[in-house]
Amino acid sequence: MNAAISLENVYKTYNNRSVVKDLSFTIEKGEIFGLLGPNGAGKSTTIRMLTTLTKPSQGQIEISGYDVLRDSMLVKQSIGVVLQSLSVDGDLSVWENMEFQGRLHHIPNPKRQRLINQWLEYVELGSRRNDLVKTLSGGMKRRLQIARALLHQPQILFLDEPTVGLDPQTRRRLWEIIQGLNQQGMTILLTTHYMDEVEYLCGAFGVRTAGDNRKPGRIGIMDSGKLITLGTLQELRSESGEGLLVKQVGEHWEYLFFPTLREASNYLNQQEDKTGMMVRPSNLEDIFVELTGRQLD
Numbered sequence: 001m002n003a004a005i006s007l008e009n010v011y012k013t014y015n016n017r018s019v020v021k022d023l024s025f026t027i028e029k030g031e032i033f034g035l036l037g038p039n040g041a042g043k044s045t046t047i048r049m050l051t052t053l054t055k056p057s058q059g060q061i062e063i064s065g066y067d068v069l070r071d072s073m074l075v076k077q078s079i080g081v082v083l084q085s086l087s088v089d090g091d092l093s094v095w096e097n098m099e100f101q102g103r104l105h106h107i108p109n110p111k112r113q114r115l116i117n118q119w120l121e122y123v124e125l126g127s128r129r130n131d132l133v134k135t136l137s138g139g140m141k142r143r144l145q146i147a148r149a150l151l152h153q154p155q156i157l158f159l160d161e162p163t164v165g166l167d168p169q170t171r172r173r174l175w176e177i178i179q180g181l182n183q184q185g186m187t188i189l190l191t192t193h194y195m196d197e198v199e200y201l202c203g204a205f206g207v208r209t210a211g212d213n214r215k216p217g218r219i220g221i222m223d224s225g226k227l228i229t230l231g232t233l234q235e236l237r238s239e240s241g242e243g244l245l246v247k248q249v250g251e252h253w254e255y256l257f258f259p260t261l262r263e264a265s266n267y268l269n270q271q272e273d274k275t276g277m278m279v280r281p282s283n284l285e286d287i288f289v290e291l292t293g294r295q296l297d
């Protein structure tokens with residue numbers, strides 16, 4: 001079995017209300033997987049269950065072949081976690097934050113020093129090692145969080161909305177860092193509200209180098225606690241329709257999916273009155289809105 005992450009009929013219930021319902025899917029080793037969903041869909045709760053921060057109410061979760069309930073220590077050793085809240089200590093220096101994490105994981109010296117150096121260089125914070133974390137920008141803090149999560153050499157990295165609140169340049173730099181980790185073989189599960197993030201990291205726009213045999217990442221969309229679809233960007237587009245006719249009706253827009261762009265164009269050409277109509281390829285946001293019936297905040 002080559003699964004890095006596997007969920008089987010997982011539920012999470014708070015006060016008799018199931019906020020995650022019958023979740024089953026598998027993520028392969030080395031895969032990059034984007035979990036999308038509107039606010040309250042259950043993405044963070046799912047990440048919290050996968051990272052042993054909260055227990056599933058029902059069902060089975062295995063991480064690197066270890067059960068999250070029975071073998072939680074082994075699970076913790078095999079994962080790195082970057083959550084939404086910035087959990088780095090602002091009154092410590094960059095290096096001290098890394099030192100603290102290394103000691104928590106009982107990484108002996110000189111290996112600890114070597115790994116701290118290696119990961120700070122990787123996230124381009126080597127020159128800021130002695131600076132207090134509170135003097136860093138939001139993007140630098142996020143990079144420090146990633147470096148810290150990787151210090152104990154996990155095989156799987158969980159990122160809960162890694163680029164929220166960051167400017168476009170900083171977001172792109174983080175994408176490159178995340179993609180680089182995946183290219184080195186790291187399994188990555190991220191949640192996000194940003195369609196372009198998923199399209200870049202899990203879709204057709206991710207940079208592929210010559211001889212790069214990686215498969216495109218997969219995307220899961222959750223809504224009201226359930227996984228409503230799962231596949232590569234291309235699979236999701238084929239399923240919903242690759243061609244889209246956008247039509248203005250009064251103050252609203254209607255979206256009509258067609259199997260191909262050509263079929264959408266043919267339909268448009270057959271219309272006597274083409275006012276307020278246009279045809280274009282469908283994208284992830286169209287599919288998201290079609291499936292969840294609403295847009296992300």
Ligand SMILES: Nc1ncnc2c1ncn2[C@@H]1O[C@H](COP(=O)(O)OP(=O)(O)OP(=O)(O)O)[C@@H](O)[C@H]1O
Nearest residue numbers: 014015019037038039040041042043044045046193
């Ligand atoms: N500790 C808790 N106690 C009770 N309800 C909770 C708890 N944690 C989460 N919930 C509820 O579970 C549902 C799913 O929340 P969750 O944070 O997992 O969604 P999300 O998809 O991550 O949303 P967002 O995109 O806003 O972060 C929400 O209705 C939330 O109010």
